[in-house]
Every structure is written in C-alpha cells, then in structure tokens.
Amino acid sequence: MNKNLLLFIFFIGISSLLCSVKFKPNDEIHLFSIPENWPIPVYDFNKMPLDSKIIDLGRHLFYDPILSLDNSVSCSSCHLSFTAFTHVDHALSHGIGDRIGTRNSPVLINLAWNKHFMWDGAINHLEVQAIAPITHPSEMGEDLLNVLAKLKQSKKYPSKFFHAFGDSTISSKQLLLALTQFQLTLVSANSKYDKVKRKEEIFTKQEKSGYKLFQKHCASCHTEPLLTSGEFENNGLPIDNTLNDLGRGKITQNPSDNYTFKVPTLRNIEFSFPYMHDGRFKSLNEVIEHYSSGISHTPNLSSKLKNGINLTSNQKVDIIAFLLTLTDKEFLFNPDYQFTRD
C-alpha cells in the first residue's frame, strides 16, 4: 500500500517534471521556428526571446485604433490579415481623416528576415518601424507620448503591459517590442510551393512550367525561398510624374539608387493586389504584361531587365499559375493573427 503510494507520487513527480521541461521548448517552437532550408533570420531573437504574453499584447495593439490621433485607424486598417496584411483595393493607403499617403501598403510576411523596411528602406529595424505610422500625419497622426498617456489611462492596457513585461510603466520600448513580437510571428511557409519543396505535394504540368520560367526570369530578384532578395532594384516601371518617387535614392541621396525600390516578396501575391509601390497594377496579368512589354528605360534600370522578358502567351499563363502556388491559406486564415477580444 505504502509502496504503491510512493510509486504513484514518484510517477506524478516525474511526469510533471517532464511536462514542465518539455513545455518551454515546445512553446517556443510554436511561437517561431525557422522553416526547413530557410536562411537564418535577420532579426536577433537573442536580445529578447519571443514570449506568448508579449505577442498577445502586440496583437491587441495591432488591432487597436487607440494608436491613432482620432482613435479611428489601427495598424490593421492598412494591414489586413486576410490579404497578407496589405490594404486591399487601395493603391495608396488611406489614413486618418481619409488623408492619402504616397505609397501602397506592403504585405507583412516573414518580417524576421527583412533587412530593410518600407519600399525605400527608410526604416532599418522592425522595432522602430511602428514609430513611423503612429506619428505620420497622413497615417495615424499621433504623438508617441500621447499614445503612451492614452494607454495608461485605458482600462485594458495597464494590466496587459504588467502581465507581459512584469512592470506597469508602459514605455515606448515596451509598446514597440510588443508590436514587433506579434509581427515576428507572421510567418508564411505553408503554400503549395513549400509543400512541393518538402515533397508533400506535386506541381501540375502548368505550374511546373511556370516555376521553370520563374527561376529563369524572376528568381534573381524574387529569390527563393523568401521570394525576395531584400535588395533595391529598378524593375522598369514608368515614372509617375505626380508622385515622382525617387525610392531608395531619397534615403541614400546617391543618384545611382534613384527609382530603385525594395524587391517585395511574392508570397500570397494572389491576395495582395494592387501591386507595386504605388499600387499601379490591379492584376497579375498587368504585372506580367509589364515585365514582357512595358519595361521603361528609366535611370538605374536593372541590367537583368534591359531587354524585357520575352514570354509567349502560354508562358505568361504558366507563370501566373506558379505564382498562385505561393498562396498560403493557413497563413491568411490563421486565427492567431486575427482580431481578438480578450
């Protein structure tokens, strides 16, 4: 009897020990893991490992218009989860008071691998990125100190910040780290393309032909597996004189960077229209048409595109068929990325 009881206690002890030991790594793997054969992320996770409580706080903040001047606009107003976190159907993003910005909002995908942020790389680190939209007069038009004051006065946030960071100051660093941690979890690596790479599925004949063409003509900039090189290139868009956007050149003030923009990832491209930094193209057909017959010889045009890309109409259809395999439904409809009440 006594022996059995001891044994029982022993087992309980061992199993709870095992559970608690296992829990931590499991939790971390769930929060973020590097997909097979992907490069090491650019973001340094050693500085502050992901924490589910901080991520949860970041998720609430991402969806909360409290970050904007008139409490009308949240990050998600321009970055909608169902469209890979872009502003669907708006060429130029809309902010508070319906002021129109000068650029199309990009997707928020695999940000842990981004070297530069914004179309021109004006922002150099994910942690400081949110300062830009929060304080931009035509985006959220708010002042950081004012946002912090509003958060402190709110019913919800003092306890959430305390829960996440173990102190109740509500600092700008905490606010920005929370937004960062949530956005780091936005990893898309489960499209048909990824499954084919992992040998779990196979391409159709058409997709396969499209993939070959893609590797030949597109992958030097839209590099696998992230589908972006992260570099700045001029892909031959005619200059829009109303915006006259110099792109990277405005930041470096180096004329050889004029009209170059950050190569965007093509993951979930089916859902992230309109396309390009100013949202000039509404469909993938228009994009392919641009590469095959619309290349404009503006300053610093990439040498890879000097002669355009010659494609038959069948080949165009094939490339699009391949691009559609980059859709990751699990990413787009991941409940962990969506608005939550509690």
Added chain:
Amino acid sequence: MKWLLFPILFITLSGIRAQTTKDLIIEFSIPPVDKTIELEKLRFYITNIQLYSEDSIVFEELESVHLIDLMESQNSISVAFPETVGFNSIHFNLGVDSLTNVSGIYSGDLDPTKGMYWAWQSGYINFKLEGKHPLSQARNQSFQFHLGGYLPGQYSIQQLKFATNNSLKLNVQFDINSFFETIDFSKENTIMSPGENAVKLSEKIVTYFKLNE
C-alpha cells in the same frame, strides 16, 4: 547565522564602492546669447566617453549615452571610473554611433519620445538647435538645425578630444555666438534630414566646443 550576512555584505559593498571609483563631472554650457536671437531648443548626445593616458585608453564608460538639454538645464554628466586610473585626455562623441542607430529600440536617453529620433527615416538626431533669428527668411524667422545621419556619406557623428590633467570637473562650453557669426541665416536656416549639409554643419559645430578651465 543570517545576522552575520548583513554586516559582511555591507562591509564588502561599501568597501568596493569607496575603494574603487571616483566621479568625473562634465558640465556643458553656453555663453549669454545676443538679445535679438531667441533660443528654443539646444539638445545633443554625448556618447562613448573614454579616458586616455598618453596614447592608450585607460577607461571606457559602459553604455555611454547622455542626452544634454541646455534649455532644460540637463547639462551635466557624471562618469564613475576606477580610482586607480590616471588620465591626461578625454575623448567623447557628439552624436550616436551607427551601430546604435541600426540596433532597434532603446530606453533611457535613447528613448524615441525624447524628441531626438526621426520617425519617417530611422536614425537619431545627434544635435538639435532651434530658435528665431532676425535674419532668418523661414516662417516666423525661425531656424531649425536637426543634425544626424549614419549612412555612408551621411555620417555626421563628431569626436571631441580635450587634454586635461586628472581634473574631476570639466566645463565644456559651446561657443554658440561665434558659431552664429559664421551662419548666413538668410540662406542657411533649416536642416531637417541627414545629408551633405548636415555633415558639413556638424563638422563646423564641433569646432565650437571648447574646454573652459
């Protein structure tokens, strides 16, 4: 036994403190400014403080970042350094280095709410000077110099070196009047972003920091 711990701890801690460090105070100031000029903001970063003996470095402050705000009388820095260290020159930077500029979010003096961070383009403002000058052609006769930049060709951080003989109190004066005399306010009154102009002005400004002994 526990009661023993306290005195021991106390003795060792106070021993460490008393025996090993001294404080070096660096104070920043400006002379009185001509009445026709109105100063509104004068803030800058002092970073990477190092003490030298002859040509070798003998002490380097850790996490060495100090925001000086001469309009808000936040004008002095206290540097604790080992008592055994002797020095005959001090080096520090006017501005924030490029590594810090690309390493994400910080708190303390580097907190982005301090008004020394550019929002639309990552990077710290190293030196901020704002006010009104009768000759300025800008709106309200204002002038605004926001100097910073860390990219190649825009690197505007500056280094200051002063000879000093183990002095524990240094008074560094920014000779703002002489600086103003070199500026043609009718043309040169606004710099708000990194670039060639910011670099040039930063290089000029640093030459007006003098040690007052």
